Amino acid sequence: MKNNEILLDALNDIDEALIIDIDYKGQKNRRKWPYYMGALIVVIIAFILLIPYMILKNPHGAYGRLNVRAGTTISEGSEQFPSKVWFENYKAEIYREDEIIGEDSLIVDLNDSLTLPVYRNQGDVIREGIGWGISLYLTEEEINSIVDRTVKILGIKEVNRKVEKVLNFPGGKSDLFSNEIQDIVAECENDITVTVVRDGTIYMHYIKPHYVETPDAGKNADSSDSNQELIKKLNGEYQMMIGMRNSVWYYAPNEYWNESERGVYYVFEDSGSAREKVVNRYLYYAALCVDSDNSLARLSIHNYFCCSEYMGDYPIITLDAARQLLYDGHYYTSCEHYIKSTPISEKDIIKADIVYLTRGQEFYQPYYKFYVELDKDKVDINAIGKVYGAFYVPAVESEYISDYYQFVNRLTHIGTVKIEKPDMVFPDGDFIVYSDDIIKVNDGAWSAFFYVRTCTQSLTGV
Amino acid sequence: MLAEDNHIIELFFNRDERAIKETSDKYGVYLKKVAENILNQTEEAEECVNDTYFHAWNAIPPARPEKLPAYLARITRNLAIDRYRQKHTVKNGSGQVALCLDELSECIGNKETVIEDKIVLSDALNVFLRGLNKKQRDIFCLRYYYFMDIEEVAERVNASKASVKMSLHRTRKSLRIFLESEGITL
Secondary structure, three states, rough: OOOHHHHHHHHHHOOOHHHHOOOOOOOOOOOOHHHHHHHHHHHHHOOOHHHHHHHHOOOOOOOOOHHHHOOOOEEEEOOEOOOOOOHHHHOOOOHHHHHHOOHHHHHHEEEEOOEEEEEHHHHHEOOOOOEEEEEEOOOOOHHHHHHHHHHHHHHEEEEEEEEOOOOOOOOOOOOOOOOOOEEEEEEEHOOEEEEEEEOOOOEEEOOOOOOOOOOOOOOOOOOHHHHHHHHHHHHHHHHHHOOOOOOOEEEEOOOOOOEEEEEEEEEEEEOOOHHHHHHHHHHEEEEEEEOOOOEEEEEEEEEHHHHOOOOOOEEEEEHHHHHHHHHHOOOOOOHHHHHHHOOOOOEEEEEEEEEOOOOOEEEEEEEEEEEEEEEEHHHHOOOOOOOEEEEEEEOOOOEEOOOOOOOOOOOEEOOOOOOOOOOOOOOOOOOOOOOOOEEEEEHHOOOOEEEOOOEEEEEOOO | OOOOOHHHHHHHHHOOOHHHHHHHHHHHHHHHHHHHHHOOOHHHHHHHHHHHHHHHHHHHOOOOOOOOHHHHHHHHHHHHHHHHHEEEEEEOHHHHHHHHHHHHHHHHOOOOOOOOOOHHHHHHHHHHHHHHHHHHHHHHHHHHHHOOOOOHHHHHHHHOOOHHHHHHEEEHHHHHHHHHHHHOOO
């Protein structure tokens, strides 16, 4: 007998308490036709109801897979998990004053429901708690299926399809997954491309131009009429394709300072409850990036439910408690070095929000996000008015967080470090080095400061 | 109205033949499904289920199962695997068992056995499975205990097929590491 057969036999002797009870609803003499008839009636009714929806914009059906939601039954979370922040793109998250808009509405809505779900990210490559920004979750077959559907929905002709491997991307030199598929790209007519990465995110580039006269669009989505006009147009055009019915739109600044991209319009489904609103806003949404010439440069659809496991709903701390933690220095940030005053006080904060951080994070968990005024003289940025940095305080009650205070000594600024051998090299020459609990980053012209857990590193002129 | 499990067990203890009928009414479909997953053949699965009743009749008493369905499923699973082996002395690549065996090779190899102490292996499996979270454990059991195909497992745990595959892959990987740490030779 072979080892694997022995194992199969051994499974027969496992404790009965460990074996899942499976339902056994089927009875020998059950009359099945009433069920089939019932199902048929349901299908017919659903079809009739869906006809207007289907013919309006989306003759090929919605993104079926993308509508799969994890954690449909809300349960109380009990498992502890670490709280860490992986700053994507390795750049200081800084905002100009005019980019910080709106009230702390989500926090206000949440006041009567102080629990939020936490998810374990199953897609991203995480090493020692640090994300690599690479997801290796969906199979090639699944990605191709999403590409097929997307191209079909767009109604465009595909010219070429290529598979891109991690080898060509940051981290590609690692033997662990250098030959893994990173994404699949469908090159279509009129220079449109559809890219699907392995966490299920769909990127569509240069779908079609929009010639909406919006001279000040992107400045303030709440007050600008022309911006509202653009949102209305985008909503009319893409709401159905994205698969949302009660969509909520908002504008967010382009935090990565890509000058060619004027701004990003986010849209998510408002399913009613404050809890769902927060979750959808950050874990299931679409982003429409409008270029400086008013064309839709990129439309992306993000669904983090398809690559994560629901761990349960956890109680969250109040905004006041989070503020106190911020004042006491218990936060994560990528712009520590630009802080205006230490300790941070109430007058430094212009806005608070509750957010989920996603790509590269080991756990999708809620954070209070504070916009804290920075010392403008220290920031190499051309901005009128004040500038603010993002500071994150974990929102889940500390008893559920396994390493909540490990980032207390974050202010260890040790100056320039010479890097001998980078772990990840980016196409533009930036690179990253991992050590036990230190991340050292050279971020080109930005001379970035990067903060992870207990460490702060400044890397300039390496 | 289906009988309570305790009532069925009492019927077994009283040597009342209604025990078989009640068991069949309540768990017949379920046990057939367990057998079919392994044998991929309806008639043989039915024979297996009938044999299960016979074995249960002989075993209860003295056995008093804590979870009657799991107890019966275990008997069915054993009988079905025996039948499977009789038919497939060499793996012919069909059915869920062959696929499961292939998958389990990842964590324990498919060489002729070098595992001498099967009790130790069972104990280790119990410890390992207790260490998994419920969802991971359920996915593992549905696949390798009940031999359900990936699609059915996904439906039962309300997850995507990809998520189930990934969970199984990770659990197998963890199991391999765990077994090695327990000194179980692979």
